[in-house]
Amino acid sequence: MAFQPTNPLFLFSPPVEDRVLLVLILTTGIFFILALFFALFTIILRISNIRQQKRWENLEKKWDEMILEVLDGDKEPEEMRQWVQKQERYYFIDFLVRYAQRLIGEERKIIADLADPFLPGIARRAHRGDIEQRARAVRTLSILNHRKYRPILVNALEDPSPLVSMIAAQSLLREKNEVPMIDAVLKNFYRYEHWSMGFLSSMLSNVGISATPSLRKVYMDCQQPNYVRAVMAEALRELNDFYSADLAVEILRGETDRDLLSSSLRLLAQVGQPRHLGVVRQLCDSADEVVRANALHALGSLGDRDDLSRFCAGLDDASPWVAQRAVLGLKQIGALHILQDLIAADHPRSDLAKQVLAGDL
Amino acid sequence: MTVIGYFWLAVQLFNYYVLFYFFALNAVYLLTCLLAYRYLRRYMRQLKSVDVEELIASAGAPPITLVAPAYNEEATCVEATRSLLTLRYPEYEVMVVNDGSKDNTLKKLIETFDMALASRSPTSSLPTAKIRGIYHSRRHHNLWVIDKENGGKADTLNAGINFCRTPLFCGMDADSLLERDALIRIVRPFLEDARTVAAGGIIRIVNGCTVHAGMVTEVRMPDNYLARIQVLEYLRAYLAGRMGWDVINATLVISGAFGLFRRSTVVDAGGYATSRTSFSTVGEDMELVVKLHRHCRERKIPYRVTFVPDPVAWTECPETLRVLGRQRDRWQRGLIEVMVYHIKMLFNPRYGVIGLLAFPYFFFLEMLGPFVEFFGLISFAGSVVSGHVSAAYIAALMMVSFVMGIALSLAAVGLEELSFRRYPRVSDLFRLFLLCFSESFGYRQIHSYWRVRGSFSALRRKKGWGKMDRKGFQIAKKP
Numbered sequence: 001m002a003f004q005p006t007n008p009l010f011l012f013s014p015p016v017e018d019r020v021l022l023v024l025i026l027t028t029g030i031f032f033i034l035a036l037f038f039a040l041f042t043i044i045l046r047i048s049n050i051r052q053q054k055r056w057e058n059l060e061k062k063w064d065e066m067i068l069e070v071l072d073g074d075k076e077p078e079e080m081r082q083w084v085q086k087q088e089r090y091y092f093i094d095f096l097v098r099y100a101q102r103l104i105g106e107e108r109k110i111i112a113d114l115a116d117p118f119l120p121g122i123a124r125r126a127h128r129g130d131i132e133q134r135a136r137a138v139r140t141l142s143i144l145n146h147r148k149y150r151p152i153l154v155n156a157l158e159d160p161s162p163l164v165s166m167i168a169a170q171s172l173l174r175e176k177n178e179v180p181m182i183d184a185v186l187k188n189f190y191r192y193e194h195w196s197m198g199f200l201s202s203m204l205s206n207v208g209i210s211a212t213p214s215l216r217k218v219y220m221d222c223q224q225p226n227y228v229r230a231v232m233a234e235a236l237r238e239l240n241d242f243y244s245a246d247l248a249v250e251i252l253r254g255e256t257d258r259d260l261l262s263s264s265l266r267l268l269a270q271v272g273q274p275r276h277l278g279v280v281r282q283l284c285d286s287a288d289e290v291v292r293a294n295a296l297h298a299l300g301s302l303g304d305r306d307d308l309s310r311f312c313a314g315l316d317d318a319s320p321w322v323a324q325r326a327v328l329g330l331k332q333i334g335a336l337h338i339l340q341d342l343i344a345a346d347h348p349r350s351d352l353a354k355q356v357l358a359g360d361l
Numbered sequence: 362m363t364v365i366g367y368f369w370l371a372v373q374l375f376n377y378y379v380l381f382y383f384f385a386l387n388a389v390y391l392l393t394c395l396l397a398y399r400y401l402r403r404y405m406r407q408l409k410s411v412d413v414e415e416l417i418a419s420a421g422a423p424p425i426t427l428v429a430p431a432y433n434e435e436a437t438c439v440e441a442t443r444s445l446l447t448l449r450y451p452e453y454e455v456m457v458v459n460d461g462s463k464d465n466t467l468k469k470l471i472e473t474f475d476m477a478l479a480s481r482s483p484t485s486s487l488p489t490a491k492i493r494g495i496y497h498s499r500r501h502h503n504l505w506v507i508d509k510e511n512g513g514k515a516d517t518l519n520a521g522i523n524f525c526r527t528p529l530f531c532g533m534d535a536d537s538l539l540e541r542d543a544l545i546r547i548v549r550p551f552l553e554d555a556r557t558v559a560a561g562g563i564i565r566i567v568n569g570c571t572v573h574a575g576m577v578t579e580v581r582m583p584d585n586y587l588a589r590i591q592v593l594e595y596l597r598a599y600l601a602g603r604m605g606w607d608v609i610n611a612t613l614v615i616s617g618a619f620g621l622f623r624r625s626t627v628v629d630a631g632g633y634a635t636s637r638t639s640f641s642t643v644g645e646d647m648e649l650v651v652k653l654h655r656h657c658r659e660r661k662i663p664y665r666v667t668f669v670p671d672p673v674a675w676t677e678c679p680e681t682l683r684v685l686g687r688q689r690d691r692w693q694r695g696l697i698e699v700m701v702y703h704i705k706m707l708f709n710p711r712y713g714v715i716g717l718l719a720f721p722y723f724f725f726l727e728m729l730g731p732f733v734e735f736f737g738l739i740s741f742a743g744s745v746v747s748g749h750v751s752a753a754y755i756a757a758l759m760m761v762s763f764v765m766g767i768a769l770s771l772a773a774v775g776l777e778e779l780s781f782r783r784y785p786r787v788s789d790l791f792r793l794f795l796l797c798f799s800e801s802f803g804y805r806q807i808h809s810y811w812r813v814r815g816s817f818s819a820l821r822r823k824k825g826w827g828k829m830d831r832k833g834f835q836i837a838k839k840p
Contacts (some may be wrong), residue, residue, distance in 0.1 A: 020380070024757035031764040039773035039794065045778045072485060130403075131553045163552035194423040194528055194551055196452050289482065320480035 021027055059088065063095055070114060071107055077114040089118050093140060100143050126152050136165055142171030154181075157188045164327045173207050175224045182211045185220050189228050197227075197263075201234035212241045220247055226257035233263035237270050245271045252279045261286075262294040269298035277302055284310050289319035296322060300329030308335060315342070315349050323349050327356045369749055372740050374752065380739035380758070386726050387765045393605025394772045401780045402601070403451055404670065411798050422548050424452040428521030430514050431470075431535035432460040436679065438535050439473045444575025446501055450544040454503045457535060458521045458720065461490070461511030470506050474498040481505065484526055485628045487519040488637035495524070510567045514617070515633035515645035522632055525624055532646070534618045538567060538577060538675040546672035547621045553646050556665045558626040558653055561615030562672035563599045565783065566592045568680065577675050582789045585680040590804055593796045597773040600670065600780065607668040611719035613654070615666070617646030619674030622653075626664070628655035640702055644695020651703050654715045670780060686811045693731065693815025731812030738806070770797035 038333070066083065069075040084092045093115060100111045125137040138156045141149040156168035165188055171182040182204070192200055204211060218224055219232035229251075236244045248264040248271075255261060265283065266277055282304060283295035296314050298306055311333070314326025327349060330338050339353040427445055431438050438457070445455045459467045470476060481496035481576065490512030498504035510519050518532055531544065543562060550557040556562060568591075569583030583589050583663055627649065631638050634648045642648050650666060657664035679685040700723060709716040709725055739760070744750035774793045784790060 021754055021757055024754070024761050027761045028757065028764050031768045035764060035768035035771050035797075038768060038775045042771065042775040042778045042790070043792075044777065046782075046787070049778070049782065161553045162555055163549070166552070191555065194555070196422075196424040196527075199422075199451070319482065321482060331417065 056091070059091070060095060063092065067099060067111075067114075067223035067350065071110055077110065080114065081117065089121065093118050093122060093144075097140050097143050107241070112144050119145060119149070123149060123152055126156055131163060134159060134161065135164045135167050138167045138171065142167070142174070146171065146174070154184050157184055162191050162194065166195065170203060173203060176277045182207055182214050186214055189218070189231070190225050193225070193227055195233055197234055197259075200231045201238055204231070204235035205238035209239060209241075212236065212239055212243070215239075216241070216244055216247060219244065220250070226255070226260045230257075230259040230263040233260070237263075237267040240271060242271045245273060245276060249276050249279050252283060258288055258290055261288075261291050265291070265298045269294075269301040272298065272302050274302055274304075281307070281310065284314070289317070289322055292317065293321045293325045296325035296329050300325070301334035303333060305328070305333060305335065307333065308338070311335070312338070315347070320352075324352060324356075327352050331356050369747075373749070375455040375737070375740050376744060379733055379740065382726070382730070382733045382737075383758075383762065386730065387546045387769070389722060389726065390601065390769050391772075394601045394769065394776070396608040397601050397604035397776055398772075398779070401670065401776055405780050418621050422451050423551065424454070424622055425450065425544055425548065426454045426456055426521070426525040426527045426530045427533060427539075427544075428518055428525065428530050429455065429533050429535040429537075430460055430517035430521065431457055431462060431466050432511070432514070432517070433462045433463070433464045433466060434535045435464045435466045435469050435501045438466050439469055439534050440572065440575055441538060442470065442474065442504070442575075444538045444572075446504060447541065448539060448544055449541045450548075451528075453544060454505060454525075454527065455501075456505045456507060456521050456524065458507045458509065460514070460517040461493075461509060467506070467508055471496060473502055474506075475500045476504075476506055479505075481524055483523045485521055485523050485624075485632075487628065487632035488635075489516050489520040489523065490637075492520065499811045507809055512637075513546070513635060513641070513645075515635045515642070515648075516637065518636070518645070519632040519635065522624060522627060526764075528624055529621055530624050530627075531619070531621045531647075532617060533620075533674060534676065536677055537564075537618045538572065538575060539619065540675070541576060543619070543672040543674060544621075547619075547669055550665070550667045550669060551621070551623070554665055556663045557667060558623045558657065558664045559615055559650060559666045560621045561603070561612065561668045562621075562674055564595060564616050564618045564676050566595055566678045567675035568678055570675065577783075580783050581786065582784060583680075584794045587682065587685055588678050588680050588794055589792065590800050590840065591678040591685075593770055593773070593793060593800065594798050596777050596793075597770060599668075600776040601769065601773045603668045604670055604776075606719060609714055609718070610665070610667075611714045612666045613650060613666050613715060613723060615650050615668070615717040616674075618676050619672070620646070620650075622649075625652065625671060626656070626662075634702075640698075642695055642698040643691050644699045646703070647695060648699045651699055651706070651720075654712060655703065655706065658712050658715070663748060673783075682807070686807075686814070689808060689811040690815035690818055693728075693812040695815060695821040696723065696728050697819040700724050705729045728816075731816060734809040735813045738809075766801050766805065767797050770800070 039344060062083070070077055070080050083270075085259075088186075096111050100108055100115075119141065122137045122140050126141065127134070129137060134156070138153060138159075142153060146153070153168045153171050155238060157165050157172070159165050159168070169185045169188070169192075172185055204215060209348045213304050215232045215235050219229050219236065221229070229288045233244075233248065233251075245268060248268045251264045252261060252268070255264075261283070265280065269279065272280070277299070280295055280298045284289055284299060286292050286295060292314070297310065299310060303310075307329075311326045311329045314322050314329070317323050317326065327339065327342075330336075336357070339357055342353040343350045343357075393468050406801060422704045429441070429445065434441070442455065442457055447459040459470070476496035476498050479495055481495050481497075490510040493508045493510060496506040496507075496508065507520055507524055509517065512520075522530060529548070533539070547562045548559050550560045564640070566583065566588060567577060568585060569581045570577045571579040571581070582592060601612065603612065619665070630649075632649075634640055634642050634652070635645075653664070653666060656662070679688055700720075703720075704724075706712045706716045706720045708721060712720070741750065741755050745752055745755050771794070774790070774797065777793075778790070784793065
């Protein structure tokens with residue numbers, strides 16, 4: 001029944017309302033069709049996903065059998081490659097990467113040969129793809145043919161994504177004693193600020209002793225971020241580089257950054273000599289508790305009974321970390337009687353002393 | 362014209378506004394759905410070609426501190442903490458911050474994980490309630506518990522940030538279960554783009570799923586109807602909503618249940634909002650993200666806030682109308698508090714796409730939406746009863762609303778099927794389909810009512826979270 005307005009100012013007068021009604025009915029129809037489409041789309045997706053999963057499983061099973069024949073020499077690599085369709089090539093390369101990681105020597109070389117014709121396509125992806133694709137491409141090239149694609153890996157160090165750059169860096173440092181490569185990596189090292197110091201220093205120290213000249217150079221470079229220089233100190237410490245002790249002293253005298261000072265003190269604690277004690281003793285009075293704690297740690301390694309008063313002052317430090325280092329230092333220099341007195345005197349740090357004497361810390 | 366005439370004119374204008382609001386809202390939903398579809402299709406292709414987990418593991422990853430605030434969480438805190446300790450990530454610490462719980466949360470944690478008092482230096486000094494003690498687990502070197510006086514969730518998170526030593530921290534709920542590879546997946550934007558300051562993951566409903574050793578081992582739809590509806594709601598909100606907004610770099614919300622942040626930027630921006638830092642809000646998660654946008658844009662710091670759809674945090678959702686109502690009331694209050702506090706950003710070109718698109722969307726469609734929906738219903742009903750609008754018109758409007766709602770919900774289910782397919786049973790898929798139809802009857806209306814109630818609570822400046830009853834996770838039976 002037609003609607004009759006009771007007021008002449010009524011906005012929904014019949015023609016307008018009819019039009020609104022028409023729009024509403026049309027919208028309902030459109031959305032009904034959309035709803036049907038979405039429902040069908042979902043069901044078709046479910047079916048196609050199940051089928052595709054089965055297809056990949058079968059394919060991988062087939063490749064698994066073939067690759068064993070290739071590794072045994074019963075089948076030529078070319079014969080296997082013929083089975084790989086164009087749309088399957090990236091999947092196949094991933095499959096080979098998984099295999100290559102488990103193999104060494106001649107067998108790994110066979111896998112690399114098998115992958116070789118596909119690698120130029122992967123190399124193109126190292127420049128062009130999405131971030132993950134670039135990262136994956138760099139990793140694939142480094143695993144399957146590191147030497148041939150080294151220029152691409154070096155270029156990837158400059159990739160806008162730190163992830164790609166890091167994967168390239170790791171690949172380039174994997175080969176021991178590659179000094180020119182470590183220089184290329186160190187040039188971009190400032191980009192890895194998000195990674196943990198321990199991870200970065202281990203990555204560098206894994207290169208071995210040949211890396212130390214380059215590490216020392218960056219360590220002393222004032223233009224580098226302090227974080228990078230601190231990582232260098234940690235890597236040099238892991239490599240037990242005695243030549244860097246004098247450099248650490250120089251840094252301890254001239255720098256103020258907490259991380260850099262702490263890492264340098266840890267380095268000095270490991271590779272320093274009694275002649276370096278002056279600067280360490282000075283830093284025991286630093287205003288920064290982290291620096292004080294690390295200085296006492298270094299003093300524990302390098303110091304002697306002349307430093308008893310410094311350790312005793314550390315026991316009364318407001319920071320529990322400084323006190324802990326002081327107690328450990330006293331144990332290191334053999335002043336066990338002071339620790340025993342501490343326990344007997346019911347000092348606020350007597351629990352700490354008990355733990356240290358018992359070897360719990 | 363008489364007063365009554367003017368009244369009905371106002372009602373009719375309001376009816377038009379409701380109609381406009383309704384189309385605008387659904388147009389935005391549809392648009393974000395389409396953007397999300399495009400993005401997810403590409404993203405899934407990428408994921409298929411890349412084993413992200415292996416990639417990040419091989420590239421090393423920055424250390425992360427998980428900051429899990431706990432307030433009266435004795436039912437779930439042990440299971441949740443256990444789950445955090447089994448994550449697959451190279452270097453991380455778990456920091457449970459007990460916000461002066463009145464139940465046995467602290468006692469349970471101390472007993473279960475063999476915690477002892479320890480010292481730990483703060484790395485920042487965001488103002489918080491008093492710290493009562495710091496505990497370190499003798500059994501798990503990376504587990505810490507900070508016990509503090511009650512100060513609210515934001516205050517608790519700030520306390521955690523103060524004791525966090527890593528460049529990144531993950532803000533979460535103590536009762537959330539992170540998937541084993543969640544950290545590896547959520548850290549990706551930080552490795553890919555050095556400008557990233559915050560990333561949010563997807564939250565899924567754990568009700569109905571089986572949990573074993575702190576991990577979700579079997580994903581199933583919950584038996585409880587309200588929980589099932591929330592599964593659909595979360596799919597719609599995350600896969601269709603947040604994903605779509607992220608495509609245009611306009612992520613304005615990262616759930617408090619799971620988000621990864623760059624510590625230094627959060628500290629520079631002043632941490633989570635509390636009465637000690639700026640103002641107290643129950644929407645502290647959204648406030649932090651809005652504040653990060655403001656902080657970086659005002660200082661011209663290049664930055665990125667993003668949403669990643671594959672790292673999952675599982676959370677227990679309310680199963681009764683009473684508790685769910687409280688939760689939605691709180692969400693609405695939080696939204697209003699944040700919108701009002703940061704109103705300077707509204708249509709302000711200085712804040713780019715955030716000020717011109719995302720903020721107005723949340724302000725007009727999400728914040729004012731419940732009023733429009735609720736009073737729209739009353740206004741339409743009044744118009745029909747008084748004979749000012751035909752019943753056919755109202756019926757058509759209801760029909761459009763119903764079909765649009767179904768279409769958008771089905772689109773969200775389609776996006777789930779396109780991407781992660783976490784509900785592998787065909788029966789679960791059909792249950793989701795059924796929910797797309799049934800949620801329009803009753804649930805949507807009561808949901809609008811809760812949000813209106815929340816708006817009035819915000820106007821009354823009501824504070825507090827409201828009690829959340831937890832029943833704990835459904836633990837897998839031993840074979």
